[in-house]
Amino acid sequence: MTSRRVLKVAQAIREVVSSAIVMEMRDPRIADVTVTFVEVSGDMRRARVHVTIMGDDQKQQLCLHGLQHAAGYLQQKIANRIDTRYTPRLEFRIDEGVQRSLEVHQLLGELFPEGEKTAGDDSSAPTKP
Secondary structure (H helix, E strand, O other), X not given: OOOHHHHHHHHHHHHHHHHHHHHOOOOOOOOOEEEEEEEEOOOOOEEEEEEEEOOOHHHHHHHHHHHHHOHHHHHHHHHHHOOOOOOOEEEEEXXXXXXXXXXXXXXXXXXXXXXXXXXXXXXXXXOOO
């Protein structure tokens, strides 16, 4: 069970990192990035930032490297926003959830083409006048 304080710190980190990426980062490697969620350790010394990066695998790895390079700058922004004894060290991870949901959507599209009717589809039922 995570404490309310840890959840608030995670939310603040997500807000600071996502706004800094959009408005302040000038690194050309960092583009098309969305911060999905943040996990903060119980002692609040580490924060794992999950991001979604649009593009192929090479672009994702390049962007992830740029984010790791900018971690110190982002930690400074976080230190200005939250008042804790330690500023969490940032670790960036690619969030695979969006990619997996697209794969599942594609598989479902192959299994149930839009032209076929599913069992719950009552569009052919007669309507009452």
